[in-house]
Amino acid sequence: GQQLNQSPQSMFIQEGEDVSMNCTSSSIFNTWLWYKQDPGEGPVLLIALYKAGELTSNGRLTAQFGITRKDSFLNISASIPSDVGIYFCAGPTSGTYKYIFGTGTRLKVLA
Amino acid sequence: ETGVTQTPRHLVMGMTNKKSLKCEQHLGHNAMYWYKQSAKKPLELMFVYNFKEQTENNSVPSRFSPECPNSSHLFLHLHTLQPEDSALYLCASSQSGRPIYNEQFFGPGTRLTVL
Numbered sequence A: 001g002q003q004l005n006q007s008p009q010s011m012f013i014q015e016g017e018d019v020s021m022n023c024t025s026s027s028i029f030n031t032w033l034w035y036k037q038d039p040g041e042g043p044v045l046l047i048a049l050y051k052a053g054e055l056t057s058n059g060r061l062t063a064q065f066g067i068t069r070k071d072s073f074l075n076i077s078a079s080i081p082s083d084v085g086i087y088f089c090a091g092p093t094s095g096t097y098k099y100i101f102g103t104g105t106r107l108k109v110l111a
Numbered sequence B: 001e002t003g004v005t006q007t008p009r010h011l012v013m014g015m016t017n018k019k020s021l022k023c024e025q026h027l028g029h030n031a032m033y034w035y036k037q038s039a040k041k042p043l044e045l046m047f048v049y050n051f052k053e054q055t056e057n058n059s060v061p062s063r064f065s066p067e068c069p070n071s072s073h074l075f076l077h078l079h080t081l082q083p084e085d086s087a088l089y090l091c092a093s094s095q096s097g098r099p100i101y102n103e104q105f106f107g108p109g110t111r112l113t114v115l
Helices: none
Strands: A004-007 A010-014 A019-025 A032-037 A044-049 A055-058 A061-065 A071-076 A085-092 A099-101 A105-110 B004-007 B010-013 B018-025 B031-037 B044-050 B053-057 B064-070 B073-079 B087-094 B110-114
Touching: A004 A085, A010 A019, A019 A085, A019 A105, A032 A061, A032 A071, A044 A055, A044 A061, A044 A071, A071 A085, B004 B087, B010 B018, B018 B031, B018 B087, B031 B073, B044 B064, B044 B073
Parallel strands: A010 A105, B010 B110
Antiparallel strands: A004 A019, A019 A071, A032 A044, A032 A085, A055 A061, A061 A071, A085 A099, A085 A105, B004 B018, B018 B073, B031 B044, B031 B087, B044 B053, B064 B073, B087 B110
């Protein structure tokens, strides 16, 4: 079945550094969503992408919908301690109303 | 209350107990979802309700029984659970069940521990 692979699985960075992570699929997606989950909480939607090549920003976050429609990227600029958490990508499975979620990228920021 | 709320936030139950999880959305959405999140695994979709009708049952064991009395409320009834059912159970809602232009908004989850 369809699945989403995220990389890296985890990363430790210094405060102020930029962060890049990606999400890839073996099949085409028409929508990409990026969520962040803090410990003990539900995922919070960060950015939604609907068109191949689309580049969308939300504050220090920028996400891109890959041209091949099989990948998406999330960048965080000038990281701060509250960026700590797990970042998930998600997309709808073809022909259904179901979203599948990636394996997550765990981000830790060192002050 | 705003967004999606879930109660209780934490639940410990024995394998012979019966309990229920509650979810309420205050967003005027028409679709609601139950997900299971286990450690080091992707979120697993369990059930989807669209306009109060169940549209997805993702091969979930019958010891989990969902109920959607209206578009704002969703329940997950639990009975004779197993320790491996311990997980974070997340509720989400979206404007409709269609996947396009239809972001899901999540509640804070119920942390379930089965002894």
